[in-house]
Amino acid sequence: MTTSSIDSAVAELRAFLTGDMDTWRRLHGTQDSDAKGAFAILLTTACSKAVENRFGKQPSAEDIIDFVSDARVRTIGPDTVPAEDAEKVLRATPGHEDLLTSMNARDRAGAQTAMLYALTHETDESQNQVDDLLAHAVEVTAAYLRQRAAR
Amino acid sequence: MGSELSGGGADRPGKSDRGDRPREGDPYGELGPDLNPVPASADHRSPGMTRREAYTAVGQGDQLLSLGLVAGTGDRGRGSGGRDDGGRATGDRDDGRGAAGDGGGSADRRSGDGEGDDGSRDDEGGDDGGGGDRGDRGARHPIRRVTSTFHDQTIVMYTDGVDWASREAVRAAGVTDRQGGQSTAPRRLGIPGLPHQRDLGDNTLGENPDVHLGDTTDQRTFADKVRGEAPFSQNLGEKDDPSESRIGRAFDSFLEDADDGYDASGSVGAAIADIVPRGPEPTGVHTLASGHSTYDAAPTLGLNVSDVVGSTVLMMVAAITGLRHLASHSRRDR
Numbered sequence: 001m002t003t004s005s006i007d008s009a010v011a012e013l014r015a016f017l018t019g020d021m022d023t024w025r026r027l028h029g030t031q032d033s034d035a036k037g038a039f040a041i042l043l044t045t046a047c048s049k050a051v052e053n054r055f056g057k058q059p060s061a062e063d064i065i066d067f068v069s070d071a072r073v074r075t076i077g078p079d080t081v082p083a084e085d086a087e088k089v090l091r092a093t094p095g096h097e098d099l100l101t102s103m104n105a106r107d108r109a110g111a112q113t114a115m116l117y118a119l120t121h122e123t124d125e126s127q128n129q130v131d132d133l134l135a136h137a138v139e140v141t142a143a144y145l146r147q148r149a150a151r
Numbered sequence: 152m153g154s155e156l157s158g159g160g161a162d163r164p165g166k167s168d169r170g171d172r173p174r175e176g177d178p179y180g181e182l183g184p185d186l187n188p189v190p191a192s193a194d195h196r197s198p199g200m201t202r203r204e205a206y207t208a209v210g211q212g213d214q215l216l217s218l219g220l221v222a223g224t225g226d227r228g229r230g231s232g233g234r235d236d237g238g239r240a241t242g243d244r245d246d247g248r249g250a251a252g253d254g255g256g257s258a259d260r261r262s263g264d265g266e267g268d269d270g271s272r273d274d275e276g277g278d279d280g281g282g283g284d285r286g287d288r289g290a291r292h293p294i295r296r297v298t299s300t301f302h303d304q305t306i307v308m309y310t311d312g313v314d315w316a317s318r319e320a321v322r323a324a325g326v327t328d329r330q331g332g333q334s335t336a337p338r339r340l341g342i343p344g345l346p347h348q349r350d351l352g353d354n355t356l357g358e359n360p361d362v363h364l365g366d367t368t369d370q371r372t373f374a375d376k377v378r379g380e381a382p383f384s385q386n387l388g389e390k391d392d393p394s395e396s397r398i399g400r401a402f403d404s405f406l407e408d409a410d411d412g413y414d415a416s417g418s419v420g421a422a423i424a425d426i427v428p429r430g431p432e433p434t435g436v437h438t439l440a441s442g443h444s445t446y447d448a449a450p451t452l453g454l455n456v457s458d459v460v461g462s463t464v465l466m467m468v469a470a471i472t473g474l475r476h477l478a479s480h481s482r483r484d485r
Contacts, residue, residue, distance in 0.1 A: 021424040028417050036413040040405040043416065080422045097401040105405070109412030110419040117423055144402050 005034035006141055009042050010134055016113075017120050017130045038141060040109065044100065046137035047112045050119040051090050053129060064090045071118035085111035 008031060015023035031039065055063055068086045072078045085103065089111045092099040100108055120130050290312055297308045307318035405412065 016420050016424075019427055021427060024420060024424065028420065031413065033409065037406045037409040039416070040409045040412050041402055043412075044402070044405060076419075076423055077426050080419055080426075094398065097397050101401050101404055105408030105411040106415035108405075108415075110415040113416040113419040114423065117420075144399065147399070148403070 002034065005038045006138060008035045009039035010138055013042055014134055017117060041141040041144060042137045043109060043112050043116065045140040046133045047089060047116045049133050049136050050116055051093065054119055057093060059090060075118045075121050076114045081111045081114040086115050089115055
């Protein structure tokens with residue numbers, strides 16, 4: 001997996017999170033398998049960091065339930081993802097990765113996508129953190145891929 | 152953490168006197184005041200047990216743990232009979248600072264009836280010049296990796312200053328973890344070719360007869376802790392498999408189903424993209440908004456085309472009206 005894979009995955013994710021849907025639609029269908037892999041790691045790390053920024057390291061169940069219900073009303077739509085999946089990916093803080101691995105790929109990635117969008121569109125301030133989130137996600141993803149390549 | 156776990160310097164005679172107390176002229180005498188028996192209340196040692204004996208007992212218990220020979224003592228290092236093993240130990244800190252101790256010659260280790268418990272465990276190697284600090288004895292510290300050599304085999308252990316786990320136990324915990332919590336640690340290994348080690352194991356396991364040599368199940372708690380606190384290979388050492396870390400394993404699985412996940416992400420993204428441009432619903436169920444407050448655009452300072460045309464037309468109409476008014480007045484005056 002190369003740096004360009006990460007770059008193209010970041011470009012797609014950034015377009016989506018910043019609401020540049022035309023660019024997102026254009027990029028979404030063009031990723032190769034490496035970029036798709038990088039996208040999965042980026043999405044997970046960005047979502048995890050956004051959860052930490054929003055809820056702290058130990059989010060309470062009450063806060064998560066409130067956030068998900070509010071997001072389904074205001075941001076992502078009521079039928080985009082099941083509330084249970086959305087709550088599960090928000091609870092998957094470091095040390096609880098088993099919550100993510102217990103989900104199938106489609107449910108996990110769909111819920112992460114929706115929740116990351118909701119977290120970055122909750123307020124105008126949260127929209128400003130997109131670049132910081134992506135910078136963090138790129139750093140973690142690159143470190144993981146380096147270690148994986150060294151095995 | 153200190154450097155030497157197994158005590159014994161090269162100048163110490165190698166002899167196995169299981170259960171004996173230190174002899175006259177024993178090299179342990181160089182420890183001076185430490186040879187004085189101490190009461191049970193001090194440092195949790197057994198009555199009449201010298202500091203050296205306590206350290207020796209602890210060292211042996213730890214080595215047995217690291218070999219996977221001790222079962223049921225994951226949280227306890229038990230002293231056992233003496234042995235002639237010529238062990239060598241080095242301690243490595245996570246931060247890369249390594250201290251080495253060498254007991255290259257065989258050590259006359261005897262713990263007799265000595266027993267090291269949690270409180271008395273001191274792996275700082277202070278008596279052997281390892282620069283240990285007795286002040287934090289029994290205190291937990293970040294998990295450190297310790298390597299030692301035993302019968303020419305490298306042994307890797309992890310400790311937080313109180314609990315110990317071997318690398319094998321940590322890996323076994325990983326396998327157990329991956330297989331849904333079902334322990335895969337062997338209940339019995341049976342090592343008929345190593346009778347002296349079996350003896351040591353018998354002695355060590357004296358208080359836990361239901362557990363057998365090679366059973367690492369009781370070490371799972373601390374081994375799991377080691378695994379849980381090790382992001383990637385930070386605490387597991389460079390030679391360990393990075394996939395040992397939970398997040399690393401999770402990422403590995405995400406890569407395997409990256410295509411499915413990517414498709415699902417696209418579907419959800421498309422659903423959200425369809426919602427974003429849409430304004431608030433006039434009535435009905437839920438109001439969908441992008442999260443940004445909607446507002447009317449502020450008037451621009453410059454003139455645009457429509458403004459110029461409109462103003463010109465108005466001025467012309469006003470001018471024509473004025474001219475007609477003037478003309479009608481002048482006619483009346485005549």
